[in-house]
Amino acid sequence: MSRAVVLIGLCCAACGGSDAASSDAGADGARGDADAADAAAPDTAGASAAGVLFINEVMPSNTAACSDALGEFDDWVELYNAGDADLDLAGFTVTDDAALPTKAVLPAGVVVPAHGTLLLWADGQVQGVDHLSFKLDAAGEAFAIFAPDGAPIDAMTFAAATTDVSFARLPDGTGAFAPCARATCGALNGAACAAVP
Numbered sequence: 001m002s003r004a005v006v007l008i009g010l011c012c013a014a015c016g017g018s019d020a021a022s023s024d025a026g027a028d029g030a031r032g033d034a035d036a037a038d039a040a041a042p043d044t045a046g047a048s049a050a051g052v053l054f055i056n057e058v059m060p061s062n063t064a065a066c067s068d069a070l071g072e073f074d075d076w077v078e079l080y081n082a083g084d085a086d087l088d089l090a091g092f093t094v095t096d097d098a099a100l101p102t103k104a105v106l107p108a109g110v111v112v113p114a115h116g117t118l119l120l121w122a123d124g125q126v127q128g129v130d131h132l133s134f135k136l137d138a139a140g141e142a143f144a145i146f147a148p149d150g151a152p153i154d155a156m157t158f159a160a161a162t163t164d165v166s167f168a169r170l171p172d173g174t175g176a177f178a179p180c181a182r183a184t185c186g187a188l189n190g191a192a193c194a195a196v197p
């Protein structure tokens, strides 16, 4: 509680520095006057993800829809952040097994941008922070995501999948899952999935 510390704090508060923003995680009430530094700092509070973060599209059988950075056509799950702040998913868990909610723990560096999407590759391969330790079952199963404290964020189940046809929410985030023959990997489902041939 030295005088120097107090002065530094006042300085940060006065200039709206990012240090102040990062120390008050979850201070959603202050977002109204957030500056550029605040907007750039992902929100790591699990509670803020509820009702904002959604499983948006899944593809359990992929041979031609889209490939990962290594050119592999693997299973994938698309997350959608309907909120106004980026969501840092470090410590969140995902699973395809209701009995194992912590099957895969998302590492640092997994961020879903505000009003944007993030693709997670369910390929069982060690190829980056956005690759999961398990694959999806094209015969049908489930996918769910939980906050670091175990609070359920979103969950869905899917029936047997047709190759290169995803299950996509319409509208994004809130709608029901329906087969989508024109999958939108990492992009909003929008109108592309509206027409099923």
Ligand SMILES: [Ca+2]
Pocket: 068, 070, 072, 074, 121, 123, 125, 127
């Ligand atoms: Ca892969």
Ligand SMILES: [Ca+2]
Pocket: 056, 057, 078, 168, 183, 184, 185, 186, 187, 188, 189
């Ligand atoms: Ca999509």
